Amino acid sequence: VSTLDNYIRSLNRPDIHPLDVSLLGTKRVNDARPEGGNIVVEQGLFDRRLSLQFGYAREYYPNLATSWGDLTEIRADPNVYLADGVTPNPNAGRLYVQSFNSDGRILNNNDEWRATAVLHHDFVRHSGWLRWLGRHTLAALVSGATERSWRNEYNHVVVGGTPSFLTPPTTPVVVNGVTVGLSERDNASRQFNTRYYLGPGNLAPENPFPGYGLFDAIPLTDPANGASYTVAGHRQAPGLWNQYQTNTTSNRSLVSTLQSYWWRDRIVTFAGWREDTVRSANAGSLPGAFTNPMPNGFFPVTNGRVFQGYSRTEVGRTFNWGVVLHPLPWLSFHYNDSENFKPAAQSYDAWGQLIQGESGVGEDYGFSLSFGTAFNLRVNRYTNSQEHNRPSNDLNALRRPLTRLETRVRDILGTAYRPNGFDPNVLNENSVLVQRDYVAEGYDIEATANLGRGWTMRATVGRQRTQESNVGSDWIAWTAARLPIWQAAGRGWTSELFNPANPAQGTIKDRYDIDFLGTALPLWSAREGAIRDNQREWRSSAVVTYRFAQERLKGLRLTGAYRWQSSATIGYLSRTLPTGQLVYDLGKPVRTGENLYFDAGAGYSFRTPQKWGGQRVSLAVNVRNLLDEDDPIVLRALTTGAPSRYGYQQPRQVQFTTEVEF
Numbered sequence: 001v002s003t004l005d006n007y008i009r010s011l012n013r014p015d016i017h018p019l020d021v022s023l024l025g026t027k028r029v030n031d032a033r034p035e036g037g038n039i040v041v042e043q044g045l046f047d048r049r050l051s052l053q054f055g056y057a058r059e060y061y062p063n064l065a066t067s068w069g070d071l072t073e074i075r076a077d078p079n080v081y082l083a084d085g086v087t088p089n090p091n092a093g094r095l096y097v098q099s100f101n102s103d104g105r106i107l108n109n110n111d112e113w114r115a116t117a118v119l120h121h122d123f124v125r126h127s128g129w130l131r132w133l134g135r136h137t138l139a140a141l142v143s144g145a146t147e148r149s150w151r152n153e154y155n156h157v158v159v160g161g162t163p164s165f166l167t168p169p170t171t172p173v174v175v176n177g178v179t180v181g182l183s184e185r186d187n188a189s190r191q192f193n194t195r196y197y198l199g200p201g202n203l204a205p206e207n208p209f210p211g212y213g214l215f216d217a218i219p220l221t222d223p224a225n226g227a228s229y230t231v232a233g234h235r236q237a238p239g240l241w242n243q244y245q246t247n248t249t250s251n252r253s254l255v256s257t258l259q260s261y262w263w264r265d266r267i268v269t270f271a272g273w274r275e276d277t278v279r280s281a282n283a284g285s286l287p288g289a290f291t292n293p294m295p296n297g298f299f300p301v302t303n304g305r306v307f308q309g310y311s312r313t314e315v316g317r318t319f320n321w322g323v324v325l326h327p328l329p330w331l332s333f334h335y336n337d338s339e340n341f342k343p344a345a346q347s348y349d350a351w352g353q354l355i356q357g358e359s360g361v362g363e364d365y366g367f368s369l370s371f372g373t374a375f376n377l378r379v380n381r382y383t384n385s386q387e388h389n390r391p392s393n394d395l396n397a398l399r400r401p402l403t404r405l406e407t408r409v410r411d412i413l414g415t416a417y418r419p420n421g422f423d424p425n426v427l428n429e430n431s432v433l434v435q436r437d438y439v440a441e442g443y444d445i446e447a448t449a450n451l452g453r454g455w456t457m458r459a460t461v462g463r464q465r466t467q468e469s470n471v472g473s474d475w476i477a478w479t480a481a482r483l484p485i486w487q488a489a490g491r492g493w494t495s496e497l498f499n500p501a502n503p504a505q506g507t508i509k510d511r512y513d514i515d516f517l518g519t520a521l522p523l524w525s526a527r528e529g530a531i532r533d534n535q536r537e538w539r540s541s542a543v544v545t546y547r548f549a550q551e552r553l554k555g556l557r558l559t560g561a562y563r564w565q566s567s568a569t570i571g572y573l574s575r576t577l578p579t580g581q582l583v584y585d586l587g588k589p590v591r592t593g594e595n596l597y598f599d600a601g602a603g604y605s606f607r608t609p610q611k612w613g614g615q616r617v618s619l620a621v622n623v624r625n626l627l628d629e630d631d632p633i634v635l636r637a638l639t640t641g642a643p644s645r646y647g648y649q650q651p652r653q654v655q656f657t658t659e660v661e662f
Helices: 128-133 393-397 400-416 473-488 508-526
Strands: 028-032 035-045 050-067 095-100 102-122 135-156 158-161 172-175 178-182 193-197 218-221 228-232 245-262 267-282 312-328 331-342 358-371 375-389 436-452 455-469 538-547 556-565 569-576 582-591 595-607 616-624 633-637 643-647 653-661
Touching: 393 508, 400 473, 400 508, 473 508, 508 582
Parallel strands: 569 633
Antiparallel strands: 028 050, 035 050, 050 102, 095 193, 102 135, 135 245, 158 228, 172 178, 218 228, 245 267, 267 312, 312 331, 331 358, 358 375, 375 436, 436 455, 455 538, 538 556, 556 595, 569 582, 595 616, 616 653, 633 643
């Protein structure tokens, strides 16, 4: 297997397991019980030229989850005999899935409020020169939101008691440079695994302990010596597998807009301004009593929700303006320019610096033709750029081996460890992310036409092309800066094992060669100037409607439609550099097939008799994906061109709608 494809899983091989059967089965359970409410008050003043609105909302969202295995790969059992070397293995050669089990708890509290004022004024109603000042709508918004999240996820289910298969812990627990105990958390024999054999009638795993709650301590018996032991998750284990994380974010927004109509509405202008002030804090600012491990290596169990003061403040401003010109009754031109900003989540780059919010600029322009209900055409051209954007999960996940290399070096150096950027003593690897920039450009064409005799049509054509740049550039530079430290750690990186508990994973240098030189570096570098994965550049759609005019069928309408998307780039073939390094060949993309769907619908509108109120009633039924196209869609390909990841299409959907106007 090519090193560029080493993240591919056998789970997505249809010759091994059916793609339409989920391996999750019933082994994953979520217990979510949200509560919330909102209130809105509106008031109109001065003949509704001034409108005021006030609103408040609160949401409490607890979520408990357990998973008996995070299944990502199907394997085959090669053992002819059981562990005693004598008893034949009844499952020899059978396919199975196996992994650690975990559970978690998440609590979210969200509060939001807003106040809005809208003022309308029409100078056209005045006499004299004032009427040339046009009509205007001025709007202002002040809003605030506070989000608090308390979470403890991915806790491995732990074996309690003293069954015969346990081994003594050997890894020291170090807090502030002092060894306080030996880690049961890092004792592999205490990590509970489940294995599911697949076969006819058993294609999807189930909960292996039916009848037990999400956080029960499950009693088991060791067949070797009859000793009792437990399998326990989040609340029954001797501690938490991961320290709990708290995140608090407060967002205050100020927004103002002005829309104006000039010269008998032949010129329309628009301007908008927005300022967001985001304050945030995460678990990195919590005291050590919550984040330091206990002598057994686990983290303290607590029911409290501790939120520290804000540790970060970010202010971003957005401004956009536009103009529409109507030189002729049937012709108009439009232009819009914008600067955008999106507040960042609490995350860090490779240098340990807070990642800035996404920012960019956009521009669109075009023209419209309007001939009443007979024919209308709108053409729009646009460009958009973004910085500090997060790439796909695949590209983002490539930084994990690097964070773990740094963690291993930290363990080797002990008190002599000095970080340069990301510090595993301070930041969880889930909070350090990869960034990218991108530029998108394209156009949209939309046309509507009255074809006569009850027939109407609406058609659209669009194109978008998004190119990436600077993917993982900070991680590449950080790795180069850390390389001398990794090379000199301990007895040297060619001698120090990456994982002493599993020598098969090789040395630190082996992991650097495989995970960085062979995987992360070529993957990130290959994205420079590449089209975004799975982007379907072209798209088109059309909707045709027929309205019956005959007396008996008047009010009845029938609709037919199609939706089409062009093929997408799902990977690249590989090429070998003169140095022997494999990289993606951007000149040889692998593309997936086109998408084509058909939709249909019917509707009927009528008025009830006057004695029932004379209300207008509209009934409709719409069917999306009429032919129920359900073949798996290939989302990613190997460097050989073979599929490696699939997605599922939306199945046929039937929607019934009833509208009554009072």
